[in-house]
Structure formats: structure tokens, C-alpha cells
Amino acid sequence: MKKRRKARYSSENYIQGILQGDRVLLSQSITLIESRLENDQILAGEILEAILPHTGNSLRVGITGVPGAGKSTFIEALGKWIIDENKKLAVLAVDPSSSRTKGSIMGDKTRMPELSQDLRAYIRPSPTQSSLGGVARRTREAMLLCEAAGYEVIFVETVGVGQSETLVRGMVDFFLLLMLAGAGDELQGIKKGIMEMADAVVINKADGDNLHRAQVARAEYESALHLFPSSESGWQTPVLTCSAQEKSGMAEIWEVILRYRREMEKTGFFQKKRQEQQINWMFDAIRQNLELDFFKHPKVQAALPEWEEQVRGGKVPPLSAANSLLNMYKQS
Numbered sequence: 001m002k003k004r005r006k007a008r009y010s011s012e013n014y015i016q017g018i019l020q021g022d023r024v025l026l027s028q029s030i031t032l033i034e035s036r037l038e039n040d041q042i043l044a045g046e047i048l049e050a051i052l053p054h055t056g057n058s059l060r061v062g063i064t065g066v067p068g069a070g071k072s073t074f075i076e077a078l079g080k081w082i083i084d085e086n087k088k089l090a091v092l093a094v095d096p097s098s099s100r101t102k103g104s105i106m107g108d109k110t111r112m113p114e115l116s117q118d119l120r121a122y123i124r125p126s127p128t129q130s131s132l133g134g135v136a137r138r139t140r141e142a143m144l145l146c147e148a149a150g151y152e153v154i155f156v157e158t159v160g161v162g163q164s165e166t167l168v169r170g171m172v173d174f175f176l177l178l179m180l181a182g183a184g185d186e187l188q189g190i191k192k193g194i195m196e197m198a199d200a201v202v203i204n205k206a207d208g209d210n211l212h213r214a215q216v217a218r219a220e221y222e223s224a225l226h227l228f229p230s231s232e233s234g235w236q237t238p239v240l241t242c243s244a245q246e247k248s249g250m251a252e253i254w255e256v257i258l259r260y261r262r263e264m265e266k267t268g269f270f271q272k273k274r275q276e277q278q279i280n281w282m283f284d285a286i287r288q289n290l291e292l293d294f295f296k297h298p299k300v301q302a303a304l305p306e307w308e309e310q311v312r313g314g315k316v317p318p319l320s321a322a323n324s325l326l327n328m329y330k331q332s
Contacts, residue, residue, distance in 0.1 A: 014032070018047070052144070059173055061172055062155075062176065068180055073245060087152045088153070089120065089121045089155065090121070090143075090146035090154045091123045092157070093112075173261065173273070175200075176200050177195060177198035178204055179217070181210060195225065202242055203242070207243035240256065308321075
């Protein structure tokens with residue numbers, strides 16, 4: 001039996017629901033912007049344009065880290081601290097999509113049981129699909145919808161695979177790097193260059209037998225950061241320790257995030273960074289839409305299997321095949 005497609009509301013229904021903080025309509029609106037269906041994209045565009053005046057007032061925090069660093073536990077601990085400070089929190093948790101099945105586990109709510117049950121918090125897991133950097137294709141738009149729904153702090157959790165982390169930093173105000181002491185990843189983190197992008201480095205699991213190792217790692221990271229060139233903002237990246245399991249260190253971390261915002265707003269860097277992100281967002285949207293339009297083109301779809309076979313058999317160089325398909329697209 002064919003599954004019936006869920007009926008869509010009018011854009012006005014979604015807009016009013018979002019502005020009133022309706023979590024169901026917020027979730028459905030994010031589903032719309034993630035959809036690749038043309039009608040859904042038109043509807044999503046109408047919603048985004050209408051809610052735009054109600055956006056931009058949140059604090060956007062990107063959180064990434066090495067595997068095993070305890071990102072979900074950390075986000076729950078810090079998130080609970082923030083909502084206890086009378087702030088509404090949205091967590092856009094990105095799940096890696098399988099390159100074979102294209103599916104995702106989407107288990108973030110399971111990993112954040114306390115936060116997911118608190119009505120002051122909203123958790124939205126999204127698949128990365130084919131996006132790089134562990135960021136879902138429409139994360140930026142999802143942030144806007146959450147802002148319009150009244151969420152004052154927005155976390156963007158990435159997969160943390162070290163792939164194009166610049167994408168994460170390019171959409172948030174504050175970029176937090178979560179590390180783990182004693183796992184042999186200290187120098188690797190520096191080699192990847194992620195530390196140069198971080199606005200704060202936090203060493204998790206600073207408890208029990210690991211407390212001393214965390215303190216040693218903190219000193220090592222602080223020494224390494226002094227070797228990096230000064231950032232454009234003039235901000236000195238701090239290194240902190242915490243235990244998400246024991247919920248210790250959260251007050252200090254939150255204060256660093258707030259201090260960053262105060263100092264960057266005072267110098268004008270905060271607004272300048274947001275403006276640059278808007279321009280980059282525009283160009284990213286152009287690239288994404290061109291790619292979608294290219295692969296939807298009837299002549300390209302008809303010719304693509306043959307060109308794939310030619311390239312697979314070594315009869316045509318990949319670049320020649322790509323140029324031929326692009327010329328086919330441009331001439332139509």
C-alpha cells in the first residue's frame with residue numbers, strides 16, 4: 001500500500017506557529033527546508049522570508065570534538081546549566097549519514113535524556129546527507145527558525161570527523177573544541193588546524209584518575225596556542241577543563257562564551273562576523289542550488305549513466321566527461 005504524503009499547511013500557519021513557539025510546527029518547518037521537493041522549497045522560502053525580522057537575537061555556538069570526547073554528555077550538561085539560567089536552548093545535533101544506505105541513526109535525543117525532556121530545550125537531529133564537515137545541508141536555515149521561535153542560545157553539534165570544520169565556524173558566533181586528555185590526540189588536534197579556529201578549547205572528563213592528565217593537557221594546549229598567530233578579533237583562546245559526567249566546570253565555560261560576546265560586540269567584530277557569514281551563506285546557497293539544478297536537468301540525467309560507464313572503463317578522462325556534461329547543461 002502506497003504511503004500517503006503528509007498534507008502541508010499554508011505558509012501563514014507555519015509562520016504563526018513558529019512565532020508562537022509551537023514545537024511541532026517548528027519541527028515540520030525544519031523538515032520543509034530540508035526537503036528537496038520543489039513545492040516544499042517554495043513553501044520553505046516563504047516561511048524564511050516572513051520570519052527573518054524575528055531572527056538574529058540568539059547566541060550561536062558550534063561544538064565539535066574528537067571521537068570519544070563525550071560531546072552529547074557535554075552538551076546536555078552545559079545545556080542544563082544554560083536553561084537553569086532562564087535561557088531557552090535549541091540543539092541542532094547532526095548525525096552522520098551512511099555513504100552506503102544514506103540513513104542515519106538519529107539517536108541524539110537518546111544520548112541527551114534529561115535535556116530532551118525539558119520543555120525549555122529543543123533538540124533537532126538532522127542527517128548530514130552529502131554535506132561536508134558534519135553539518136546538515138540546511139543547518140543555517142534551521143537556526144533562523146529556532147531564533148524566530150524564541151530560542152536564545154543555539155548549539156550546533158557536529159560529527160567531529162575533522163572534515164571541513166570551517167563550515168561549522170562559518171555559521172556560528174562561538175566555536176568550541178572539545179578534547180580528551182590521555183588519548184594520544186593532543187598533537188593530532190594541533191596538526192588538523194582545528195585549534196586555530198577554536199574560540200575555546202575544553203578538555204572533558206577531568207575527573208577521577210584522569211584529572212591529572214587533563215591538567216597536564218591543559219598546560220600543553222595553552223603553550224601550543226601561544227605559538228599560533230593572533231586572531232583578527234584579538235581574542236585569546238582559553239583552555240578549560242570540565243567533567244560533563246559530574247557536571248563540573250559548566251559555569252566557567254558559559255562565562256567564557258558570554259565574555260566573548262561582550263568583548264566582540266564592544267569592538268564591532270561580532271556584527272562584522274555575522275555580516276560576512278551572511279555573504280558566505282548567499283554564495284553557498286548559489287552553489288547548492290546550481291548543483292541540484294544540474295542533476296535534475298533531463299538531458300544530464302539521460303546522459304549521466306553513459307558517461308559514468310565511459311569513465312569507469314577508462315575510455316574517457318573524468319575531467320572531459322564533466323566538461324561535456326556541463327556544456328550540455330549550459331547549452332540547454
